[in-house]
Amino acid sequence: MPAQTYDVLVIGSGASGGMTAYTLAKKGIKCLMLDAGPPIDYDRDRTLRAVYDLPYRGFGQPGRFPHVTQANEFNAAIWADEKQNPYTSDPNDPYYWVRVRRIGGKTLVWGRASWRLSDFEFKAKDHDGFGDNWPISYSDLAPYYDKCEPLFRVAGRREGLPQLPDGIFLEDASPESLSMARFIGAAKQRGIPTTKPRRATGQLASSLNLLLPAALATGNLTIVPNAVVREITSDRKTGLVTGVNFVDRHSRRELHAAARVVVAGASCLESTRLLLNSRIANSSGMLGHYLFDQFYVKGTVQAVVPEARDGKGARNLMGGAGYIPRFRNLQTKEKDFMRGYSVDFGSGGTPDPKYFPLYGEALQRALNSHRDTGFSATTMGSVLPRFENHAAIDPNVVDAWGIPALHIHAKYTDNEFNMARDAMNTLDELCHAAGFEVLEKHDQMVPPGESIHELGTCRMGDDPKTSVLNKWNQSHDMKNLFVVDGSSFVTGGSQNPTLTILALAMRASDYMAEQMRSGNL
Amino acid sequence: MRRRRFVQSLPLLSSVPVVLAQQNAPQPEVPLAMASPDSVAKPSPHFFSEPQLSALRRLSDIIVPAIAGTPGALEAGAPEFLDFLIGNSPPATRALYRSGLDALNTRSIAKYGKAFTGLDGAQAETMLAPLRDPWTWKDPPDAYAVFLRNAKSDILTATVNSREWIAVVSQRNRGASGIGTYWIPAE
Numbered sequence: 001m002p003a004q005t006y007d008v009l010v011i012g013s014g015a016s017g018g019m020t021a022y023t024l025a026k027k028g029i030k031c032l033m034l035d036a037g038p039p040i041d042y043d044r045d046r047t048l049r050a051v052y053d054l055p056y057r058g059f060g061q062p063g064r065f066p067h068v069t070q071a072n073e074f075n076a077a078i079w080a081d082e083k084q085n086p087y088t089s090d091p092n093d094p095y096y097w098v099r100v101r102r103i104g105g106k107t108l109v110w111g112r113a114s115w116r117l118s119d120f121e122f123k124a125k126d127h128d129g130f131g132d133n134w135p136i137s138y139s140d141l142a143p144y145y146d147k148c149e150p151l152f153r154v155a156g157r158r159e160g161l162p163q164l165p166d167g168i169f170l171e172d173a174s175p176e177s178l179s180m181a182r183f184i185g186a187a188k189q190r191g192i193p194t195t196k197p198r199r200a201t202g203q204l205a206s207s208l209n210l211l212l213p214a215a216l217a218t219g220n221l222t223i224v225p226n227a228v229v230r231e232i233t234s235d236r237k238t239g240l241v242t243g244v245n246f247v248d249r250h251s252r253r254e255l256h257a258a259a260r261v262v263v264a265g266a267s268c269l270e271s272t273r274l275l276l277n278s279r280i281a282n283s284s285g286m287l288g289h290y291l292f293d294q295f296y297v298k299g300t301v302q303a304v305v306p307e308a309r310d311g312k313g314a315r316n317l318m319g320g321a322g323y324i325p326r327f328r329n330l331q332t333k334e335k336d337f338m339r340g341y342s343v344d345f346g347s348g349g350t351p352d353p354k355y356f357p358l359y360g361e362a363l364q365r366a367l368n369s370h371r372d373t374g375f376s377a378t379t380m381g382s383v384l385p386r387f388e389n390h391a392a393i394d395p396n397v398v399d400a401w402g403i404p405a406l407h408i409h410a411k412y413t414d415n416e417f418n419m420a421r422d423a424m425n426t427l428d429e430l431c432h433a434a435g436f437e438v439l440e441k442h443d444q445m446v447p448p449g450e451s452i453h454e455l456g457t458c459r460m461g462d463d464p465k466t467s468v469l470n471k472w473n474q475s476h477d478m479k480n481l482f483v484v485d486g487s488s489f490v491t492g493g494s495q496n497p498t499l500t501i502l503a504l505a506m507r508a509s510d511y512m513a514e515q516m517r518s519g520n521l
Numbered sequence: 522m523r524r525r526r527f528v529q530s531l532p533l534l535s536s537v538p539v540v541l542a543q544q545n546a547p548q549p550e551v552p553l554a555m556a557s558p559d560s561v562a563k564p565s566p567h568f569f570s571e572p573q574l575s576a577l578r579r580l581s582d583i584i585v586p587a588i589a590g591t592p593g594a595l596e597a598g599a600p601e602f603l604d605f606l607i608g609n610s611p612p613a614t615r616a617l618y619r620s621g622l623d624a625l626n627t628r629s630i631a632k633y634g635k636a637f638t639g640l641d642g643a644q645a646e647t648m649l650a651p652l653r654d655p656w657t658w659k660d661p662p663d664a665y666a667v668f669l670r671n672a673k674s675d676i677l678t679a680t681v682n683s684r685e686w687i688a689v690v691s692q693r694n695r696g697a698s699g700i701g702t703y704w705i706p707a708e
Binding site for chain 2: 037038040045046047048049050051052053054056057058059061062063066074075076077078102299353354355356357358359360361363364440442444
């Protein structure tokens with residue numbers, strides 16, 4: 001039998017697992033990566049098809065993805081099947097758990113927004129008194145942000161904003177369209193900052209093409225797809241983890257892989273589920289608690305730029321995208337909520353027909369008249385980490401491989417609701433000041449989880465009694481166990497978390513390698 | 522006898538390498554022309570009752586009528602497609618549609634003494650008043666209004682994603698080809 005003990009066993013191949021394997025393999029450490037999903041060839045496994053040739057005319061198979069609003073009939077193959085991979089939540093407070101089980105994980109389909117956190121997040125308690133600080137500060141992570149941004153070819157514009165630290169970007173110096181300039185000007189008048197989007201660029205910006213090939217090229221990485229990890233195994237005598245038991249997804253054959261170090265990078269809730277099912281790393285009782293994400297108010301405002309109607313606008317009137325970083329509760333204190341929100345906004349496109357209270361010929365005339373007149377903005381708000389929002393094992397539900405599933409409980413509170421209302425009113429005001437006509441404004445959040453930014457269930461901290469991991473993403477309880485995905489977050493801010501997950505995984509891997517070199521692991 | 526058998530076997534033996542060579546030779550790849558089911562057959566609606574389907578057809582014609590050479594919902598087969606789609610949908614969606622279409626008919630009969638299909642244009646307009654209310658993110662409290670809102674969206678989508686609609690509209694707008702990147706299922 002070819003079984004061997006690897007230096008490091010990495011569970012998951014997305015942002016955190018991919019970065020861990022990339023960093024460690026380049027240092028000469030022998031890694032084994034297990035992923036629950038099949039491999040993917042980005043060129044061969046995608047093709048062009050006409051929507052009318054799809055079985056459901058683009059609607060998708062009804063009921064197949066009740067909690068994945070991002071799924072459509074074109075991309076249905078990418079999302080984890082909810083029947084094979086069930087979970088539960090209170091029907092009155094549904095949680096939308098969105099998963100990808102393919103090599104590359106969610107980096108195959110992420111929005112690529114790449115923002116740094118700042119000490120307004122790392123030291124949030126110092127700033128407003130709520131919750132806990134991270135055990136690290138911005139300066140600890142900055143060198144790793146510096147390395148991740150070029151790797152993911154992040155483009156953006158330097159602004160010098162303390163709440164949104166600059167980085168090493170491909171400079172985006174593109175001019176603003178006239179409509180964007182009007183909106184940005186209206187924001188500036190009110191002291192609200194704006195910037196260009198900061199996004200990873202390239203045809204594909206994924207672990208699949210940016211991390212895994214380089215790791216494989218070292219000869220130090222072995223990837224096993226279709227390996228559904230059932231539990232992390234441990235030795236009670238030594239108090240150390242020894243490897244994992246996993247199931248071959250197709251044959252359901254049970255196997256064990258051994259390693260000196262195990263790294264969970266399976267995504268926030270999957271890693272948490274794995275630890276809970278393994279009954280390890282929970283001496284604090286915090287495992288699974290403090291689940292949070294970013295709340296989204298999609299299409300907070302939908303407006304039109306009046307001069308663009310009937311194709312009469314100037315050629316540079318429409319187009320472009322921008323971002324409002326957090327601007328509340330920095331130097332001042334809001335009465336109704338703590339922390340703050342960010343906004344993605346964009347000019348161009350035709351408003352959805354639903355916004356027009358019309359039908360028949362009148363609707364078609366309105367759509368023709370409003371072609372490429374749209375302006376819309378989506379709010380992404382900070383969610384306060386609360387102990388009561390948590391994930392636990394549901395004793396009554398197992399997945400297709402007999403592995404116990406999660407029950408997820410998460411609710412937003414008045415802090416988030418008040419923030420959403422403030423965002424709606426602010427954006428409405430900015431749109432009117434810019435001369436736009438607002439078709440609809442609202443503050444209805446999508447259900448928790450839908451932002452796909454779940455965080456916090458294996459939080460890091462200095463105190464083993466109140467946290468699961470130390471500041472190196474290392475289990476307080478078992479020193480050869482690391483959790484490198486978003487579950488380690490203590491707070492999340494309103495910034496998309498992937499860049500921080502990448503930086504944390506790289507930092508944890510550097511530490512891991514040093515500890516292994518010095519014989520501590 | 523033995524010689525005869527040997528001679529009889531000669532052509533067969535000599536042909537074996539030829540056959541194998543033919544089998545191994547690279548064959549020119551000729552794409553096989555295939556037709557879609559919709560291009561050769563008509564759908565057989567079976568989910569909605571006849572009065573429900575009639576109401577859906579009338580509603581579809583009002584929501585997306587054929588305009589100046591552009592096919593409408595009826596030409597796109599939207600009602601028949603929705604019969605299939607809704608019939609395969611979760612129970613709540615099926616109930617919403619069935620009760621909504623029934624309500625269209627019962628309200629029409631109560632007000633005009635005939636089913637929705639039989640109403641003239643002005644009469645039908647009165648049945649669709651909720652669609653002229655401004656759209657909001659929160660669903661309206663009235664299930665009939667929710668049905669009309671969903672039906673408007675579904676009829677539009679079923680129409681603009683149809684082969685018939687795209688064949689015409691893509692002639693004047695290359696962006697309306699309906700072509701997208703499709704992820705092939707792993708297994």
